[in-house]
Amino acid sequence: MKSGDMANLKQIAAELSLSVTTVSRALKDGPEVHPSTMARVKEVAKRVGYVPNHHGRALKTGRTLTLTAVLPMETRDYLSDLAKLPLIEGMTLAARQAGYSLSIYSTTPDDDPVESVQRLLQARSADGLIITRMVSGDPRVKLLLDQDIPFVAFGRTDLDIAYPYVDIDNEQIAYDATRRLMDKGCRRIALQLLVQKDQASAMRLAGYGRAMAEAGIPIDQSLIGHGTFTMESSAAWFDRLLASPDPPTGLACANELGLLGALHALGRRGLEPGRDVHIVTRDSTRLARFLPAKIGVHSVDMADVGHKLIEVLESRIANPLGPIATVLLQGRFEPAE
Numbered sequence: 181m182k183s184g185d186m187a188n189l190k191q192i193a194a195e196l197s198l199s200v201t202t203v204s205r206a207l208k209d210g211p212e213v214h215p216s217t218m219a220r221v222k223e224v225a226k227r228v229g230y231v232p233n234h235h236g237r238a239l240k241t242g243r244t245l246t247l248t249a250v251l252p253m254e255t256r257d258y259l260s261d262l263a264k265l266p267l268i269e270g271m272t273l274a275a276r277q278a279g280y281s282l283s284i285y286s287t288t289p290d291d292d293p294v295e296s297v298q299r300l301l302q303a304r305s306a307d308g309l310i311i312t313r314m315v316s317g318d319p320r321v322k323l324l325l326d327q328d329i330p331f332v333a334f335g336r337t338d339l340d341i342a343y344p345y346v347d348i349d350n351e352q353i354a355y356d357a358t359r360r361l362m363d364k365g366c367r368r369i370a371l372q373l374l375v376q377k378d379q380a381s382a383m384r385l386a387g388y389g390r391a392m393a394e395a396g397i398p399i400d401q402s403l404i405g406h407g408t409f410t411m412e413s414s415a416a417w418f419d420r421l422l423a424s425p426d427p428p429t430g431l432a433c434a435n436e437l438g439l440l441g442a443l444h445a446l447g448r449r450g451l452e453p454g455r456d457v458h459i460v461t462r463d464s465t466r467l468a469r470f471l472p473a474k475i476g477v478h479s480v481d482m483a484d485v486g487h488k489l490i491e492v493l494e495s496r497i498a499n500p501l502g503p504i505a506t507v508l509l510q511g512r513f514e515p516a517e
Contacts, residue, residue, distance in 0.1 A: 192224050247271075247280045247493060248306035250296060252287045252313050263435060263464040263482060267334075270486020271310070278494045280307070294319050301327060308493045310334060314379045330496040332489055332505075337379055344496055346488045346507040350380050350462075353478045353511045354387030357432040357460035360476055360513075362395055364458040366430030369403065370421055372414065372438045376406040388432065409434055414441025422449055422457075433461035436468060443473060454516055462511060469514065478511035485509060 193203045198221070206213045206221035207230075213221075224230075249271055251264055268284065275282040283306065287296050293313065297320050300309060307330065311320050314335035321343050324331045333345040354371070361369050371388045373381040385404070392399050402424070405417045414437065421428050422445060433439040439461040446453055453459050454474025461468055461475060464482045468475055492505045 188230075192221065192228065192230060195224055196220060243307050244305060245280050246283055246306045247275050247308050247310065247490065248283045248285050248300060249310040249489075250285045250287065250293075250300070250312060252291070252293070253289065262437065262467075266465060266482040267486045270483035271490050272486075273483075274487040274490035278490060280490075280494070282490075294323065297323060301329060308332075308497050310489050310493060313375075315377050316379060316382065318379075328500070330493060330500060332493040332496065334485070334489055335379055336383075342504045344492050344505050346485060346492055346509070348380075348480055348485065348509050348511065349383075351383040351387035351390075353462055353480075354384040354432060355391045356387075356511075356513065357462075357476070357478060358388050358391035360460055361430035361432065361458050362391070362397075364430065366428075366458055367397055368400070368426060368428045369397075369430040369432065370418070370428040371404045371432050372409055372417075372434035372442075373404065373406045374409060374434050381406070384432075384434070403428055409438035409441065411437050411441040411444065414438040415444045416441075418442040419445040419448070422446070422451070428457065430458045431460075433459060436461065436463055436465055439463075439468060439471075439475070443471070458516075474516035476516045477514045479514055480509070480511050 189200050189203050193200045196203070198217070202213060202217065203221050206218040207225060209218065249268075251268075272282045285296065285300060287293070297309070297311065300306065309324065309329060309331040310333075311324075311331060312334040314333055314337045316338050318333075318337035318339065321333065321337055321339055321341065325341070325343060331344070333343060334347070336345050336347050358369055358371075369388075369392075371384070373384055375381060389399060403421065407413050407417065409417075418431070418441065431442055433442060439459065442459065443453060446457060451457060459473075459475045460478065462478045462480060463469070464480045466479070468477045469479075488507050488509070492507065495502065495505060
């Protein structure tokens, strides 16, 4: 056989004078195959470019060896989904290590999230699902539990029901950001939230509110912004706040794009972060640390989040009756230099 040919198991078996069963078991790291035989089989398989027929295996076993992540596009603007890149990288590498391929099912902001999941269930194209953008009372959780479909949620909902999830402690991050801004002397602290109905925004608001209550500072609703917070929308929102009679002296940013918009608004007014307005942001892409501005950063390793999502999902597929895993990840604070 020539290298690069689409060799099948029979051809590999014939070249090595082995049975097809032995070759198949060797490629699956079967413990009954001698290590030297396993090495020979894998060497020939690599040389001839053997690729497992997942479609055929799926017909026999009912498994696709594919995991699907449902990732809504945040907006229709450029760079809006920047933070998803390290998440996708982490999921892709972890899925490959677990013997799966990863597919991304993108939805638009106008798509109904339940209908999107129902379409995936009807297609039966994946062994497990990753759902994101959790909302209060998220109906997808009960739907997937009722259908006995292995899944993991990136984020939490407020349903009184057990389900597997991986989440970032957005409440604690917002609480810590607010406290740190207070330590800088800020009392007029603006808070960026993303889509209002998302549970991540609700958790950020809860953390902010807890810190304000502990300090005895009443919440000014005009300082709380809901939106997608692209660079343009963030700049417009923060510029309006800066133009108010009692502008903010501190800002807790939702993400890097919200931060860039806020910095643009400050620059247009000749204001300097760390001097005129103190800023703490959540950063999922390491972008903030390269900006020439004094900014406190809560860094979140989204590639690690992706790994954890796949680990929990793969465990759920392997042992559907096992313990339901829940993972809550913390942000790492890096002070302004």
